[in-house]
Amino acid sequence: MAGSTYGTIFKITTWGESHGKGIGVVVDGCPAGLSLSENDIQEFLNRRKPGQNKYTTKRNENDTVEILSGVFEGKTTGTPISLLVRNEDQHSKDYSNISSCYRPGHADYTFDAKYGFRDYRGGGRSSGRETIGRVAGGAIALKLLKEFGITVLAYTKSIGPYEIPSSEYHFSEINENILYMPNITYANKASSFLNACMSNCDSAGGIIECQVKNLPAGIGEPVFYKLDACLAQAMFSIGAVKGMEVGDGFSVTSTLGSENNDEFYIENGMTCKKTNHAGGILGGISDGNDLIFRTAFKPTPSIAQPQNTVTSTGENTTLSISGRHDPIIVPRAVVVVEAMTALTLIDLLLLNMSSRLENIIRFYEK
């Protein structure tokens, strides 16, 4: 099926492989009238591009984006916005040794099982480079959200065993360390841990947390397009994600109802909650509080250690993956989490405009 299109009103279609001619996205359904330049998008692509530091692949890509359509005289026109990033530094020959065998933890085997063969160069479509399209599209969604005063902030909550308790967050420090952790001390410990991983030709995983502020109450479409359901699809669509939880998440299973319920109270005439165990979502609809959720990423499956595996012709073999790989994907995935969150939210915000007749009548009276 056509699995590369996401969204109902604000819709992205991503395309491209790691070692093809390029990567891109078509953003359709973006409202007309948004100021948009390539810089607006480049800023986000730069956060995920490779070669930024010792924990990211040495692949040398500028990931320069070109707007091909949908913008006229600096503003979106309401027509599809096509964005193109050319691949530049493809070392396809690095992958000749994996053309005929399946890397453990990768999608090589499953792509062959599904499609009969695959573009084996750098993982093809299942490469992390696929997220360029998401980030480029997400940059537009984030710019739109900003127009409504909604902010999306993701950061690395844990790497390997180093998890920052919420009480020790210092958000100003997120951009002061290459791991995007909101606590420099933890970031330093995590760095040492990652250095050790690299020395051992091994890799690590971690948790990304995301907070959304100023989202109005009422967003989400029960019963199958609940806010959390849509976010969960969005998060699990990112490679390497193995878990997702909202608010108190898995820990709610060992609390009591009397502890987990967030009591309401009135402040300045507004309905508020004393606590936010729910993470800002009740019944699949935003409740006006901060949205909080976490996503678990597995360790990068590409490791230089020799691993047992099989060839596509059915023989046992051993594989040592060379090529250029991140020992951890979490830091570069932070912006991907923000992008997928924004894409989900903007679509649900637009869908919500139809929820009440009185609002629609007022809209068309204007």
Add this chain to the structure above:
Amino acid sequence: MAGSTYGTIFKITTWGESHGKGIGVVVDGCPAGLSLSENDIQEFLNRRKPGQNKYTTKRNENDTVEILSGVFEGKTTGTPISLLVRNEDQHSKDYSNISSCYRPGHADYTFDAKYGFRDYRGGGRSSGRETIGRVAGGAIALKLLKEFGITVLAYTKSIGPYEIPSSEYHFSEINENILYMPNITYANKASSFLNACMSNCDSAGGIIECQVKNLPAGIGEPVFYKLDACLAQAMFSIGAVKGMEVGDGFSVTSTLGSENNDEFYIENGMTCKKTNHAGGILGGISDGNDLIFRTAFKPTPSIAQPQNTVTSTGENTTLSISGRHDPIIVPRAVVVVEAMTALTLIDLLLLNMSSRLENIIRFYEK
């Protein structure tokens, strides 16, 4: 938006409120030729219906299903299958005290925020009774999966602090305890815990695990309709779910790549994996191993203890919820997890038929 339709080829549309005339589902896209009777569906509805034991609401509903269309001479015709369950035992007056105030942990406030008002009787559309449509539709999906030899088994892994380690599963015991736990000893401990909760007018949560066997490799549609992404949407669309994880889930964040990768080997000419940390999914596509995932449910928000809350007119108040409520929803949600899993899988199985040209040519040559 129309949020009550789920699926692309095999599509369900659910409808109905807790205290309306009934609950139902239209299943569209079911292939022609499946034997189907009301008994096939009733069997699953009986597993979720209320009044089964002391942990389920005392509401007295038979939840008898009627097939209104789409079946002729005992077989599905390929046209929409409409299923209807009439509500019988509505004590709407029980809810008069909540008509004007918001129950903590419920969707009362968010429905008002979205739609301007709500059907306050028993939660209306956000009631657990909404899942009747899912289970009825899921029963058909499960029957279809059976035709391919695919089985879906969900069970209660934990209730409150009582979590059964995988090594202590006894699957034959699942149906021997009212909590659907695969270990009677744990079930007994959990029962005592629930009894204490009830005495304290409190409630508990837990984890449901689901395993799927015999799913062929190749199922899932990258990049946005990956198998895990679709299952995550399905699970988070169930009320009270706060987390979902696949395979080793959140614990992968503290393992190393060398530990987490599942090595391949050849056995009897087949590609197999030595371990299944991935839970049967690689790159968003099934790998032929058992699918394993877990879903976290919060404690039932309806508790009889007095709670602070607010009225819909903006005043602080205190609420004690009477009515008939489950102290835990996990056991009744087990069949809902199976249903949503089956609905997701059958749709992806049908979508996957288009993945290879050679298969399509063979199909139309028949």
Add this chain to the structure above:
Amino acid sequence: MAGSTYGTIFKITTWGESHGKGIGVVVDGCPAGLSLSENDIQEFLNRRKPGQNKYTTKRNENDTVEILSGVFEGKTTGTPISLLVRNEDQHSKDYSNISSCYRPGHADYTFDAKYGFRDYRGGGRSSGRETIGRVAGGAIALKLLKEFGITVLAYTKSIGPYEIPSSEYHFSEINENILYMPNITYANKASSFLNACMSNCDSAGGIIECQVKNLPAGIGEPVFYKLDACLAQAMFSIGAVKGMEVGDGFSVTSTLGSENNDEFYIENGMTCKKTNHAGGILGGISDGNDLIFRTAFKPTPSIAQPQNTVTSTGENTTLSISGRHDPIIVPRAVVVVEAMTALTLIDLLLLNMSSRLENIIRFYEK
């Protein structure tokens, strides 16, 4: 596939067969706050129900609708509205002679070709009774459009050779003749023609024209969901439709550009058109003028004359169709055209709310 769901935001899912237990529709995505009672819907169902006069089937159905969900205290809640009409007067035995052979002009053969077998009673899902769900859902759409001052009016423009020129329309006469023609004189001629058809055991076709007033400019979503493209899908989805044209339609092919272009001029500060050859649509978007389009219906395929045909087991045979059939379906299809038009328009009106950023910002500031 699931072909019985129509629409993106305002979405209907119809179900039911001619001789099953009933017919119905789930309307999902209806905004909250619309006053709605069964009478609002019944009024439209009564216009299409059988047994109204000598040109409609003698089948005796009250087609009484029941609202099963989605309405609370007289208003829509924003949740799915399920509508049910029970079949009452099924003479299934009338169809025993067609169980094993294919009626010319009917879908008997193609349903068998697609699904392997069919519900042969009265055409099953391909029966005209299927349109009950459309009309019931369309009644809600029409009520919504009324809130915006938009009116939809369909009528019979021609029956057999009797076509009313636009210059001779008397709209007040539409409801004064059982053929819904806007000219009594033509209606009388058409009646005589139909009487002759019936005497000869034959049937006739005709054209339904539809006009929409007060539709704002800007409705329609290029390039694939243009207003005319959506209306065309809607019209051709009605059984027996073989043609559809907008504005001057097919006749534009023999005019010149200088004749066919509608010149603009300013009146009272508004952009107006001197003519409306375009039928109210430019570039797939409404231009603020009246929408005008026509739909061609073929003669009822069920005729009592003996016809050559084949059995489902591959033998030549002759068939005389008894049963209860309309000699013309056009008059009863008038309300179906209105319903499908309204369903299409309301969905596009809701989708259009996202077209401009400034409007969305204003919406969320409210």
Add this chain to the structure above:
Amino acid sequence: MAGSTYGTIFKITTWGESHGKGIGVVVDGCPAGLSLSENDIQEFLNRRKPGQNKYTTKRNENDTVEILSGVFEGKTTGTPISLLVRNEDQHSKDYSNISSCYRPGHADYTFDAKYGFRDYRGGGRSSGRETIGRVAGGAIALKLLKEFGITVLAYTKSIGPYEIPSSEYHFSEINENILYMPNITYANKASSFLNACMSNCDSAGGIIECQVKNLPAGIGEPVFYKLDACLAQAMFSIGAVKGMEVGDGFSVTSTLGSENNDEFYIENGMTCKKTNHAGGILGGISDGNDLIFRTAFKPTPSIAQPQNTVTSTGENTTLSISGRHDPIIVPRAVVVVEAMTALTLIDLLLLNMSSRLENIIRFYEK
């Protein structure tokens, strides 16, 4: 909304404006294993490209296509295929005089009404150049259909008053005249007529007919995605289309049921029809006969004669359109009709694979 995506399983997303950087399409859901090169696509683009003869715009575009993704080692991989055509010969200054006024018969006014402003250069998104994406995507669909032996043939049936009767078709002559008419004599008359139009600074319209051979019976998804309903959406989505009819089309409204029904008979064990008034579709499903339908195109709205119109600031004015325009768009639209037909058919062929349980079981047993 996102209106630039078409299809369910085989899905295209088009983008691009007449005078932007380029035009393109993403084809998602194309089965893996199809041989595909740029030449396969170029061949179709060449049929619609400008500058071919005196009846087409003098704009000088090579319309050279580049495959950016989705093809590896000469075969489709099952992942999105991104196709790019750069615009080369944009004379944007030609359009400075229409930047502030609305061309009659064009979408200038309605785009402004919808989006608040527009890319006025050459019509922007509503330009005929938008069809490049459709033709490029359609080329892939046509190549797929060929694998099943299905052929799609469109041709010009009429230009202005010159309409070729079916009895005088000589299909071998279609490619022997620049108007793609299946009769050289009529083509010559039509040419003279067009020459006169050009002398008078005027334009003409016409009818394109399309025939599909070897489509199996069973294609189409009742009730809203019937074969004819999908084709009608596809045809009306093409700019300038004002009518569409299937089989005998509008003329059925003045025939009798006894004349219009196609009788069945058995030949070589196959169910055949003596006539094909229905145009190959019964009940919205293909019946195994040739598919035949016609589409009516209006005269090119861009004419060099002075026309009355208005400015975007609400003043009456007069406009003479210079620029480079076709006096008729029909010949260049022939390949667009083929493309949209193929895109519709391949999607419905893939959707139809799920219609019968027995076929699905056989599929997964392979």
